[in-house]
Amino acid sequence: MSLFILKIIGIIAMFVDHYHYIIGGNVILNIVGRIAFPIFAFTLSEGYVHTRNLKKYLYRLFIFAIGIQIPSVIFGHKYPINIFFTLFLGLLTIYILNFKKKYIKNQIFLWIIKIILMSFILFISQWLEMDYGAYGILLIVNFNISRNSKFCILMNFLILNTFNLLFPDIFKLTKTQFFSIVSLIFIFMYNGKKGRSMKYFFYLFYPIHFLILEGIRNIR
Structure with a gap:
């Protein structure tokens, strides 16, 4: 399964989830939607490995994050700070985590700085x-x-989801987030190929699908 197919699955799951959030419906829609973010998190991680220009990647995510959030602020919609900010900070975090400089001989000092910066991002x-x-x-x-x-991905995923299940007030996510583990079925089918390019499709689809769903809600 190529990265393109994975993103399509993620987009469909996201649409289903936001349909439930904006319009309503059976809770199964929310459960199906749980597989969306892990897929986007995975594709972001792959993007970090394969991108030719990390600065442009970060810049693109940040600009779209701001652009998409502006209408929500202007019109007073009660949407959370959009997912592009999370993806931007996630990409920045793995950059910090993998940051290396040969002229910094004191690796303990470097890791202290890394931990402080990553902790600050998590807090924010x-x-x-x-x-x-x-x-x-x-x-x-x-x-x-x-x-x-894949074993480490699975175990860390289980630990994270189990923690959320036991202490839902920490991450402020519902217990249905545990069903996101299903996303690994698709992620583990990834064949390492990019597939068709859809560089800006998701960026544009994200705000457009909210407009579509808001339109459906208003005409019902």
Whole structure:
């Protein structure tokens, strides 16, 4: 399964989830929607590995995050800080995690700085109540540090979801988030190929699908 197919599955699951959030329906829609973010977190991690220009990748995510959030602020919609901010901070976190400089001889000092910066990002993502918050950042980090081991991805995923199940007030996510583990069925089918390019499709689909769903809600 190529990265393109994975993203399509993620987009469909996201649409179903937001349909439930905006319009309503059976809770099964919300459960199906749980597989969306892990897929996007995984594709982001793969993007970090394969991108030719990390700065442009970060810049693109940040600009779209701001652009998409502006209408919500102007019109007073009660949407959380959008997912692009979470993806941006997740990408920034794995950059910090993998940051290396030969001229910094004191590796302990370097890791102290890394831990401080990553902890600050986790705090900010929760404090600002970003979509998926610290949970989302940690999931992105999991896919990065465990990239070469499906077993480690699975175990870290289970630990993270079990923690949320036992202490839902920490991440402020519902217990249905545990069903996101199903996303690994699709992620583990990834064949390492990019597939068709859809560089800007998701960026554009994200705000457009909200407009579509708001339109459906208003005409019902």
